Amino acid sequence: MDWKGWKDALIDVVFPGECPICEQGAYRNDGAFACLSCLDELLWINGARCKKCGESMPVPVSIELICSNCREFPLSILSVRSMFKLNEQGRALIHSIKYGGVKRVMGDAPHWFHRNRGFINFIKDAVLIPVPLHRRKMRSRGFNQSLWIAEEFAKVAGGRTVVYDCLERVRSTPSQTKLSRNERRNNVKNAFALRAGTCLDGFNEFVLIDDVYTTGSTLDACAEVLLKSGYPKVRAATMGHG
Numbered sequence: 001m002d003w004k005g006w007k008d009a010l011i012d013v014v015f016p017g018e019c020p021i022c023e024q025g026a027y028r029n030d031g032a033f034a035c036l037s038c039l040d041e042l043l044w045i046n047g048a049r050c051k052k053c054g055e056s057m058p059v060p061v062s063i064e065l066i067c068s069n070c071r072e073f074p075l076s077i078l079s080v081r082s083m084f085k086l087n088e089q090g091r092a093l094i095h096s097i098k099y100g101g102v103k104r105v106m107g108d109a110p111h112w113f114h115r116n117r118g119f120i121n122f123i124k125d126a127v128l129i130p131v132p133l134h135r136r137k138m139r140s141r142g143f144n145q146s147l148w149i150a151e152e153f154a155k156v157a158g159g160r161t162v163v164y165d166c167l168e169r170v171r172s173t174p175s176q177t178k179l180s181r182n183e184r185r186n187n188v189k190n191a192f193a194l195r196a197g198t199c200l201d202g203f204n205e206f207v208l209i210d211d212v213y214t215t216g217s218t219l220d221a222c223a224e225v226l227l228k229s230g231y232p233k234v235r236a237a238t239m240g241h242g
């Protein structure tokens with residue numbers, strides 16, 4: 001066995017596991033958990049995008065546009081940034097965190113930031129607020145993936161970036177997956193509130209954190225809690241964009 005073979009064998013012993021996307025190999029790519037080839041397959045959102053929801057748009061970067069969805073269904077939230085468009089690989093990555101509970105996948109966050117220009121500046125020095133789970137869901141899942149994402153993002157962004165888990169889901173809502181855009185909006189209306197004892201004094205810039213952006217209904221319902229409390233500067237950042 002050559003030196004690389006020995007090194008890979010040793011890494012397998014020290015870091016057992018596999019790429020969360022293709023489920024092969026592990027920890028052999030500059031410390032990344034996912035293979036570099038799998039990270040290459042993710043549809044990183046760089047360049048032109050909708051200035052509200054962050055959707056990729058086929059226009060020159062200098063023209064600021066709002067996509068048809070955002071024109072038809074205006075968001076309360078100021079703007080959204082997502083790391084990548086959801087494809088098979090993106091879904092697999094998020095699935096490993098959200099349903100697999102593989103928290104160490106979040107250790108790859110620095111590699112993701114390298115591939116999405118401007119993402120780090122979007123969240124830096126802001127208060128990152130994870131979208132909360134209802135306590136029943138929290139009990140059955142055992143963790144909130146949005147909190148994991150927020151914590152890792154804050155760690156990588158550094159500076160004055162902090163995580164404040166200050167929202168709670170006061171109403172358990174049915175899954176959004178099969179609902180239309182309007183049904184989603186009604187489904188999550190008034191489902192969120194500030195936790196008792198929350199103090200946002202001295203904070204100004206807020207970024208809600210979730211695993212995926214789909215229609216923005218959940219993020220908007222969270223944003224409205226902050227808007228009603230007198231905090232207008234609410235943005236959102238997610239890993240995937242559906």
Ligand SMILES: [Zn+2]
Pocket residue numbers: 019020021022023024034035037038
């Ligand atoms: Zn892979």
Ligand SMILES: [Zn+2]
Pocket residue numbers: 050051052053054055066067068069070
């Ligand atoms: Zn849009």
